[in-house]
Amino acid sequence: MTKILVVDDEPAISTLLKYSLEQNGYQVIVATDGKSAYDLISEQSFDAVLLDLMLPIMDGMTVLKNVRQDKITTPVLLVTAKGDEFDRVFGLELGADDYITKPFSPREVVARLKAVLRRSQTDQVKSKKTDIIEIQNIVIDDDKKIVTRSGDTLTLTPREYELLLYFSQRVGRVIDRETILTAVWGYEFVGESRMVDMHISNLREKIENNPKSPQLLKTVRGFGYTLVN
Incomplete structure (x- = not known):
């Protein structure tokens, strides 16, 4: 089963995302702060991470930066506030695979997540090919x-x-x-x-x-x- 980490400190959003993703057949783990999220990503294997930027203890951008510095290539879908273009661009430069802005619909999140997973699977197949x-x-x-x-x-x-x-x-x-x-x-x-x-x-x-x-x-x-x- 595809394993997704949802990182958001707002219970209403994390609950909605968890329910929507589980309805689509994903296994979902929830983290409510950046430090917990970073520890989970470092210790466990996830197929993708939905990462909010505004988090307690450690913000989402720092989580992303640390994860990429650790050479962890798990696909990351950033969740940003509407209009925060700088955050989106900076996040992509740090190694995010895509972003989605609040407010969003669960269907949009699932669609974006599926696209990120497809790209990741294609990249993995390519990387396994030898010369x-x-x-x-x-x-x-x-x-x-x-x-x-x-x-x-x-x-x-x-x-x-x-x-x-x-x-x-x-x-x-x-x-x-x-x-x-x-x-x-x-x-x-x-x-x-x-x-x-x-x-x-x-x-x-x-x-x-x-x-x-x-x-x-x-x-x-x-x-x-x-x-x-």
Whole structure:
């Protein structure tokens, strides 16, 4: 169940928010001052925080600042008073994900919260994606710019690496020499397609078990080259 922290010192507002969110299937914890909110965020895992700015003991902006300084990335939806543009802008600069102004309707809060949660989930998926590409016994770590073959590190020239990476991002596609040349070398080399053949030949020497009978980077006669998986 999605767990939300509601931080507001006005019982009427916190009760309304808690009821509305629970009706939409969320688990809700309520804090009524900034210090308690900060302690809860530091100790527990929440999917999102609804944070009022005007709080006793520690104001909402300080809570947000401390949370972000602690490298806690929980999405924060600020609750601000109508017309407090400076607070909204400053809050976004400190790392708030969105804001909502009082007075608000519960439906608006739920809608804004859902949008923040969707963005957060998308970001988490993206962050889990790695820059590692595997094609048969070849592994390309684009973050470290390392290529291995059956576990052994290959020594590629920068151009050979760019060429292999280009093909690895287009597995199964047949690509003609001019397209490869333009993409990897640049427009100033258009017409020098033999350069592609030479580099592919060199690359095959390093990635193929038998360069004379390539099983990875194949020639499609009359069309160009393709990388198969």
